[in-house]
Amino acid sequence: xxxxxxxxxxxxxxxxxxxxxxxxxxxxxxxxxxxxxxxxxxxxxxxxxxxxxxxxxxxxxxxxxxxxxxxxxxxxxxxxxxxxxxxxxxxxxxxxxxxxxxxxxxxxxxxxxxxxxxxxxxxxxxxxxxxxxxxxxxxxxxxxxxxxxxxxxxxxxxxxxxxxxxxxxxxxxxxxxxxxxxxxxxxxxxxxxxxxxxxxxxxxxxxxxxxxxx
Numbered sequence: 001x002x003x004x005x006x007x008x009x010x011x012x013x014x015x016x017x018x019x020x021x022x023x024x025x026x027x028x029x030x031x032x033x034x035x036x037x038x039x040x041x042x043x044x045x046x047x048x049x050x051x052x053x054x055x056x057x058x059x060x061x062x063x064x065x066x067x068x069x070x071x072x073x074x075x076x077x078x079x080x081x082x083x084x085x086x087x088x089x090x091x092x093x094x095x096x097x098x099x100x101x102x103x104x105x106x107x108x109x110x111x112x113x114x115x116x117x118x119x120x121x122x123x124x125x126x127x128x129x130x131x132x133x134x135x136x137x138x139x140x141x142x143x144x145x146x147x148x149x150x151x152x153x154x155x156x157x158x159x160x161x162x163x164x165x166x167x168x169x170x171x172x173x174x175x176x177x178x179x180x181x182x183x184x185x186x187x188x189x190x191x192x193x194x195x196x197x198x199x200x201x202x203x204x205x206x207x208x209x210x211x212x213x214x
Contacts, residue, residue, distance in 0.1 A: 009069050011111040011133065017041045018113050018133075020053055020120070027052055027136075032061050037136060040110065051110060052136040055120065055129065062130045065112070069132060072109035074181055105174035107194060107206040108135035137194035137204060141167075144195055167193075170203045 011018075018040055025037030038053040056065050110133040117123045139147070171193070178185060185205065194204045 009073055009112045010130075011040075011113050013114070015042065015044055016113075017043055018053070018115075018119070032057055032064065038133075040113075040133060049110070050136050051133045053113065054132040054134060055115070056131065059124070059127050059129055062128075065130045065132060069109070069112050069130070071183055072107075072132070072134075074183070075106050075177065076109050078177055078181065105170040105177070105203060105205055107137070107204045110134065134206070135194075135196065135204065137196050137206075139195055141190040141193035141195065141203065145190065167203050171205070174205045 018038055020036050020038040022036060027035040027037055029035065034055045034057065036053050036055065038051050040049045040051050041047070042049075054065075056062060113131050113133050115123060115129050115131050117125050117127070120129065123129055171188075175185075188205065192206050194206045196204055
Protein backbone atom coordinates (compact mmCIF):
# COMPACT_ATOMS: atom_id res chain seq x y z
CA UNK A 1 0.00 0.00 0.00
CA UNK A 2 1.04 3.59 -0.59
CA UNK A 3 2.09 5.73 2.34
CA UNK A 4 0.54 9.12 3.10
CA UNK A 5 2.97 11.00 0.86
CA UNK A 6 2.18 8.73 -2.08
CA UNK A 7 -1.56 8.81 -1.40
CA UNK A 8 -1.54 12.61 -1.65
CA UNK A 9 -0.20 12.29 -5.20
CA UNK A 10 -3.13 10.22 -6.45
CA UNK A 11 -5.31 12.21 -8.84
CA UNK A 12 -8.94 12.47 -7.79
CA UNK A 13 -11.05 10.38 -10.25
CA UNK A 14 -14.14 12.37 -9.31
CA UNK A 15 -12.59 15.56 -10.68
CA UNK A 16 -10.46 14.06 -13.45
CA UNK A 17 -11.09 11.52 -16.20
CA UNK A 18 -8.27 9.93 -18.14
CA UNK A 19 -8.71 8.93 -21.79
CA UNK A 20 -5.84 6.76 -23.02
CA UNK A 21 -5.15 6.44 -26.74
CA UNK A 22 -4.29 2.74 -26.88
CA UNK A 23 -4.93 2.54 -30.63
CA UNK A 24 -2.71 5.34 -31.96
CA UNK A 25 -0.95 6.79 -28.93
CA UNK A 26 1.87 4.33 -28.32
CA UNK A 27 4.99 6.32 -27.38
CA UNK A 28 7.49 3.73 -26.21
CA UNK A 29 8.35 0.90 -23.88
CA UNK A 30 10.88 0.19 -21.17
CA UNK A 31 11.76 -2.90 -19.18
CA UNK A 32 8.94 -2.40 -16.67
CA UNK A 33 6.56 0.03 -18.37
CA UNK A 34 4.75 1.07 -21.53
CA UNK A 35 4.04 4.70 -22.39
CA UNK A 36 0.96 6.00 -24.22
CA UNK A 37 -0.47 9.39 -25.07
CA UNK A 38 -3.57 10.33 -23.10
CA UNK A 39 -5.92 13.21 -22.37
CA UNK A 40 -6.57 14.23 -18.79
CA UNK A 41 -9.99 15.86 -18.57
CA UNK A 42 -10.85 18.21 -15.71
CA UNK A 43 -14.55 17.42 -15.34
CA UNK A 44 -15.23 20.48 -13.20
CA UNK A 45 -13.44 23.10 -15.28
CA UNK A 46 -13.99 21.28 -18.60
CA UNK A 47 -10.30 21.49 -19.49
CA UNK A 48 -8.20 18.91 -21.33
CA UNK A 49 -4.45 18.38 -20.88
CA UNK A 50 -2.47 16.08 -23.16
CA UNK A 51 -0.10 13.92 -21.12
CA UNK A 52 2.05 10.82 -21.38
CA UNK A 53 0.93 7.95 -19.18
CA UNK A 54 3.56 5.52 -17.97
CA UNK A 55 1.89 2.15 -17.35
CA UNK A 56 3.58 -0.52 -15.19
CA UNK A 57 3.69 -3.93 -16.84
CA UNK A 58 2.12 -5.59 -13.79
CA UNK A 59 0.81 -4.87 -10.30
CA UNK A 60 4.13 -5.80 -8.67
CA UNK A 61 5.66 -2.65 -10.16
CA UNK A 62 3.30 -0.42 -8.16
CA UNK A 63 5.74 -0.06 -5.28
CA UNK A 64 8.58 1.00 -7.59
CA UNK A 65 6.29 3.50 -9.33
CA UNK A 66 5.19 4.87 -5.95
CA UNK A 67 8.84 5.56 -5.13
CA UNK A 68 9.40 7.18 -8.51
CA UNK A 69 6.35 9.39 -7.96
CA UNK A 70 7.73 10.61 -4.63
CA UNK A 71 11.04 11.52 -6.30
CA UNK A 72 9.32 13.26 -9.22
CA UNK A 73 7.17 15.22 -6.80
CA UNK A 74 10.21 16.23 -4.76
CA UNK A 75 11.88 17.60 -7.88
CA UNK A 76 8.75 19.48 -8.95
CA UNK A 77 8.26 20.83 -5.41
CA UNK A 78 11.75 22.30 -5.60
CA UNK A 79 10.31 24.82 -8.03
CA UNK A 80 7.91 26.17 -5.44
CA UNK A 81 10.28 26.05 -2.47
CA UNK A 82 13.07 27.92 -4.22
CA UNK A 83 10.94 30.35 -6.22
CA UNK A 84 12.04 29.04 -9.59
CA UNK A 85 10.72 31.07 -12.51
CA UNK A 86 8.33 28.22 -13.12
CA UNK A 87 4.58 28.29 -12.53
CA UNK A 88 3.05 25.16 -11.01
CA UNK A 89 0.15 24.77 -8.59
CA UNK A 90 -0.10 21.28 -7.12
CA UNK A 91 -2.27 20.83 -4.02
CA UNK A 92 -2.97 17.16 -3.26
CA UNK A 93 -3.32 16.63 -7.02
CA UNK A 94 -6.92 17.85 -6.94
CA UNK A 95 -6.08 21.20 -8.47
CA UNK A 96 -3.14 21.83 -10.77
CA UNK A 97 -2.19 24.54 -13.19
CA UNK A 98 -0.85 23.61 -16.60
CA UNK A 99 1.33 26.72 -16.88
CA UNK A 100 4.92 25.57 -16.53
CA UNK A 101 6.84 28.47 -18.02
CA UNK A 102 10.57 28.08 -17.71
CA UNK A 103 13.56 26.05 -18.71
CA UNK A 104 13.30 23.73 -15.71
CA UNK A 105 15.41 20.70 -16.65
CA UNK A 106 13.02 17.95 -15.54
CA UNK A 107 9.96 16.28 -16.93
CA UNK A 108 6.73 17.71 -15.53
CA UNK A 109 4.89 15.38 -13.19
CA UNK A 110 1.10 15.61 -12.79
CA UNK A 111 0.44 12.78 -10.36
CA UNK A 112 -0.51 9.12 -9.98
CA UNK A 113 -3.59 7.81 -11.75
CA UNK A 114 -4.91 4.49 -10.48
CA UNK A 115 -6.13 2.17 -13.22
CA UNK A 116 -8.47 -0.78 -12.76
CA UNK A 117 -9.77 -3.59 -14.97
CA UNK A 118 -12.38 -1.30 -16.54
CA UNK A 119 -9.64 1.15 -17.54
CA UNK A 120 -7.05 -1.30 -18.83
CA UNK A 121 -8.04 -4.87 -19.69
CA UNK A 122 -4.70 -6.59 -18.79
CA UNK A 123 -5.26 -5.64 -15.14
CA UNK A 124 -6.66 -8.51 -13.10
CA UNK A 125 -10.04 -8.25 -11.37
CA UNK A 126 -9.84 -6.55 -7.96
CA UNK A 127 -6.32 -5.34 -8.75
CA UNK A 128 -5.03 -1.93 -9.80
CA UNK A 129 -1.92 -0.33 -11.27
CA UNK A 130 -0.47 3.02 -10.34
CA UNK A 131 0.31 4.84 -13.59
CA UNK A 132 2.38 8.03 -13.73
CA UNK A 133 1.09 11.06 -15.63
CA UNK A 134 3.96 13.01 -17.16
CA UNK A 135 4.62 15.79 -19.62
CA UNK A 136 4.32 14.56 -23.20
CA UNK A 137 7.37 15.37 -25.28
CA UNK A 138 7.64 14.70 -29.03
CA UNK A 139 11.07 13.05 -28.99
CA UNK A 140 14.22 12.41 -27.00
CA UNK A 141 17.83 13.51 -27.44
CA UNK A 142 18.72 10.29 -29.25
CA UNK A 143 16.05 10.96 -31.87
CA UNK A 144 17.10 14.60 -32.19
CA UNK A 145 20.66 13.55 -32.97
CA UNK A 146 19.51 10.99 -35.53
CA UNK A 147 17.05 13.34 -37.22
CA UNK A 148 19.51 16.19 -37.63
CA UNK A 149 22.46 14.14 -38.87
CA UNK A 150 24.78 15.51 -36.21
CA UNK A 151 27.30 12.75 -36.93
CA UNK A 152 30.21 13.78 -39.11
CA UNK A 153 32.03 11.43 -41.45
CA UNK A 154 34.70 10.80 -38.81
CA UNK A 155 31.96 9.55 -36.39
CA UNK A 156 32.31 12.57 -34.13
CA UNK A 157 29.19 14.22 -32.75
CA UNK A 158 28.56 17.72 -34.07
CA UNK A 159 26.10 20.15 -32.52
CA UNK A 160 25.86 23.94 -32.73
CA UNK A 161 27.38 26.01 -29.95
CA UNK A 162 23.97 27.36 -28.97
CA UNK A 163 22.37 23.92 -28.61
CA UNK A 164 25.46 22.50 -26.94
CA UNK A 165 25.63 25.13 -24.23
CA UNK A 166 21.90 24.94 -23.65
CA UNK A 167 22.09 21.17 -23.25
CA UNK A 168 25.10 21.31 -20.94
CA UNK A 169 23.64 24.13 -18.85
CA UNK A 170 20.29 22.41 -18.33
CA UNK A 171 21.84 19.02 -17.57
CA UNK A 172 24.28 20.45 -15.04
CA UNK A 173 21.49 22.51 -13.52
CA UNK A 174 19.43 19.33 -13.20
CA UNK A 175 22.30 17.42 -11.60
CA UNK A 176 22.87 20.23 -9.10
CA UNK A 177 19.19 20.15 -8.13
CA UNK A 178 19.32 16.37 -7.68
CA UNK A 179 22.39 16.79 -5.49
CA UNK A 180 20.63 19.35 -3.32
CA UNK A 181 17.76 16.90 -2.91
CA UNK A 182 20.13 13.98 -2.22
CA UNK A 183 18.78 12.08 -5.23
CA UNK A 184 20.87 9.91 -7.56
CA UNK A 185 19.34 9.42 -11.01
CA UNK A 186 21.25 6.20 -11.88
CA UNK A 187 20.10 6.06 -15.53
CA UNK A 188 21.02 9.32 -17.26
CA UNK A 189 21.38 8.78 -21.03
CA UNK A 190 20.27 10.40 -24.28
CA UNK A 191 17.03 8.40 -24.48
CA UNK A 192 16.08 9.75 -21.05
CA UNK A 193 16.56 13.38 -22.08
CA UNK A 194 13.23 14.46 -23.57
CA UNK A 195 12.90 17.52 -25.78
CA UNK A 196 9.83 19.60 -24.99
CA UNK A 197 7.57 20.74 -27.80
CA UNK A 198 7.87 24.51 -27.55
CA UNK A 199 9.84 27.38 -29.05
CA UNK A 200 12.72 26.78 -26.63
CA UNK A 201 13.23 23.06 -27.26
CA UNK A 202 14.06 22.50 -23.60
CA UNK A 203 15.95 19.44 -22.45
CA UNK A 204 14.04 17.57 -19.75
CA UNK A 205 15.52 14.82 -17.59
CA UNK A 206 13.09 11.91 -17.37
CA UNK A 207 12.80 8.29 -16.23
CA UNK A 208 13.39 8.34 -12.49
CA UNK A 209 12.52 4.65 -12.10
CA UNK A 210 16.11 3.79 -11.13
CA UNK A 211 16.59 6.94 -9.06
CA UNK A 212 17.19 6.69 -5.35
CA UNK A 213 17.33 9.15 -2.48
CA UNK A 214 20.66 9.00 -0.73
